[in-house]
Amino acid sequence: MNGKKSKALIVAIALAGASLLGSSAASAAATAPTLVLSGGSTVFGLSPAIIVATAGAPGNVAFSVGSTVVVGCEAVATTTVAPFVAKCSWVPAAAGPAVLNAVLTPTDAVTYTVANATPLTVKTGTPVQGIVPNPISLYVDTVLASGSTGVLAPRFGISCAVTSQFIVGQTIVFRVYGNDADLGGAVLDSTNVASAFVTVAGVATPIPLAYGNHSGVAFWTAVLKTGAAPLYNTLGVINFKVTVTTKDRNTVKVLATKLAPRMLNGKRVRVNGAQVYDRVSYYRTVPVNPPLMGATAVWQSNFTSTSQLTLFAVPTN
Numbered sequence: 189m190n191g192k193k194s195k196a197l198i199v200a201i202a203l204a205g206a207s208l209l210g211s212s213a214a215s216a217a218a219t220a221p222t223l224v225l226s227g228g229s230t231v232f233g234l235s236p237a238i239i240v241a242t243a244g245a246p247g248n249v250a251f252s253v254g255s256t257v258v259v260g261c262e263a264v265a266t267t268t269v270a271p272f273v274a275k276c277s278w279v280p281a282a283a284g285p286a287v288l289n290a291v292l293t294p295t296d297a298v299t300y301t302v303a304n305a306t307p308l309t310v311k312t313g314t315p316v317q318g319i320v321p322n323p324i325s326l327y328v329d330t331v332l333a334s335g336s337t338g339v340l341a342p343r344f345g346i347s348c349a350v351t352s353q354f355i356v357g358q359t360i361v362f363r364v365y366g367n368d369a370d371l372g373g374a375v376l377d378s379t380n381v382a383s384a385f386v387t388v389a390g391v392a393t394p395i396p397l398a399y400g401n402h403s404g405v406a407f408w409t410a411v412l413k414t415g416a417a418p419l420y421n422t423l424g425v426i427n428f429k430v431t432v433t434t435k436d437r438n439t440v441k442v443l444a445t446k447l448a449p450r451m452l453n454g455k456r457v458r459v460n461g462a463q464v465y466d467r468v469s470y471y472r473t474v475p476v477n478p479p480l481m482g483a484t485a486v487w488q489s490n491f492t493s494t495s496q497l498t499l500f501a502v503p504t505n
Contacts, residue, residue, distance in 0.1 A: 221245035223292045223305040227275075231313035232283035239276040239288055241266075241305060247294040249274040253286050263293075283314040314490045323369035324376070324485035328430050330497055333359035333411065339502055352497050356423070357415045360497075362386050364397055364408035364430055364487075370480065372441030372471035377406065382435045382482050386410045389427040391420060397430070408432075414499060426497040428489075434482040441471040 221244035230237035239258075241249045243266050251261040261276035280286060288308045294300035332354065334347035340357045342349060354360055364384070366376035374380065377399055384397035397408040414420045447465040450457040457464045489496060 219299065220301045220303040221247075221292065221294060223249075223290060223303040225288055225290055225305045225308040228278065228286075228288050228308060228310040229313075230280065231315065232280055233315065236277045236279045237310070237312070239278050239290075241274045241276075241290045241292070243272040243274070243292050243294075243303070245292070245294045245296060245300050246272045247292050247296075247300075249276075250291045250293070251276040251278070252289045252291075253278065253280075254289075266292075280312040283312045285309055285311050322483055322485050324432060324434065324483050325367050325369075326430060326432060326485055326487040327365040328487050328489075329363050330354075331361045331363060333361050335359075352491075352495055354414065354497075354499050355502055356421050356499060357502060360412040360414065360426075362395075362397070362410040362412070362428075362430070364410075364432070366408075366432055366485070368434055368483070370434075370437070370440050370483065372443075374441075375406075376408075376432060376434070380434055380437075382433045384408055384430075384432045386412075387429050387431065388412060388420070390422050394431075397432075421499075423499050423501055425493075426499055428497065430487040431484065432487075433484040436479045436482050438477070438479050439473050439475050440480055442474050443469060444472050445469050 224242045227240040228237045246266050248263040251258045264274040266272040266274040290305040292303040329350045331348045385394040387394045395410040397410045399408050448468045450464040
């Protein structure tokens with residue numbers, strides 16, 4: 189009788205041990221590997237962004253933007269050796285912020301479970317210059333006018349330094365440079381511009397831009413004086429935009445190509461007695477009738493908040 193009880197006890201212990209081993213294996217299978225996202229930075233309209241997923245185990249990664257899976261990145265295999273990396277080439281549909289996600293399906297489904305990466309928020313850059321497909325491109329900055337003294341003097345003792353931070357009482361100078369593709373990339377000046385002005389939120393009348401010689405350099409300028417009313421004195425970000433409209437024209441410059449003899453040390457290059465030619469680009473002027481209407485470009489800052497044009501109160505200490 190005692191022998192039978194002993195055998196039953198041994199069987200029960202064996203079954204319990206097997207049960208514990210099975211539980212341990214199940215626990216091991218429930219381990220989720222790490223999955224970290226990086227990259228994804230680009231400028232809208234340019235090269236694709238490369239999203240990188242680094243995993244703690246090999247497998248396939250599904251990349252998505254928001255809830256939409258990136259086409260072609262539904263199951264990207266990681267490298268087979270650590271670090272286990274998978275990459276996805278992503279073309280943003282628009283500028284601005286986007287939330288990137290990734291899910292790893294491990295190759296070893298016994299040891300690992302599916303893993304989700306912590307979402308990564310990236311911002312696709314917006315081109316700041318000009319308007320596409322507008323032929324005009326613009327460059328805009330702001331500088332401190334010379335002549336300020338005392339607490340309003342330049343922080344580093346240099347006037348006309350490019351800056352975005354000003355103090356009430358200082359004079360802000362807007363500087364604008366531009367080019368026109370319809371004129372073969374020619375500089376925008378008073379001969380080809382019909383109107384140019386700066387619109388500032390809170391200022392009733394747009395400030396006209398004037399083109400002229402500034403210490404030997406020519407560019408467009410407009411002045412915003414700050415100080416006690418009626419001068420501009422609203423603290424914080426100064427919202428403004430620059431608008432430039434070119435004149436109507438009867439001719440445009442068109443990009444063309446032509447054959448030009450190859451030259452070396454002032455002499456024509458010949459191979460087996462034959463002249464060698466290269467195809468080169470150039471602009472040729474062609475008439476248009478009716479006249480080509482002038483184009484309008486609007487520049488508005490897309491800089492980060494810390495780089496926006498800002499007006500501060502006079503320091504108290």
